Amino acid sequence: EDKVVQSPLSLVVHEGDTVTLNCSYEVTNFRSLLWYKQEKKAPTFLFMLTSSGIEKKSGRLSSILDKKELFSILNITATQTGDSAVYLCAVEKGGNKLVFGAGTILRVKS
């Protein structure tokens, strides 16, 4: 059975801290891994990763994929209160179907 496991389930940090969110997966017919940020409503797209070892970066966020060990990490440096959200990891299978993890709830305290 396909599964995507995120850790930790939740964490609380202070502004300025650096956080690392983890995502491991066991999915047949892997195509890509995606990270989303979900605040109150719809998840918004952050990154899509298809190749191992190539870091994707957007401002203070970065992510990398390891297809041999079947995991990905999402790093957020110099966290801000606006980073508080649920971060979802999803793996795309054939047919554009996404298998989601349960998410990591991040709370950044000022």
Added chain:
Amino acid sequence: SQTIHQWPATLVQPVGSPLSLECTVEGTSNPNLYWYRQAAGRGLQLLFYSVGIGQISSEVPQNLSASRPQDRQFILSSKKLLLSDSGFYLCAWSVSPRAGNTIYFGEGSWLTVV
């Protein structure tokens, strides 16, 4: 640019009543369309996906059904709601059918069955 609209945003329905959630996509043609459900504290679960008009695939057995009467319209329905149908429902689309396409989400619909 492409946009996705989903309504209603919130819904409170009694057990046994029908349901209809609608979703439309603008600015693209022949999209893949999806319905996801997110129960409290859990990830998103794929309910249905469609690669074309009238083509619906169901991912999990359930009390819900989906229809695609037009290319850019996707409807989630139920004849009789159960308490367990409560949750956050998200419509989504992607460019079909190439692998590696990002999936974009609508704003979601909160359904509470009472």
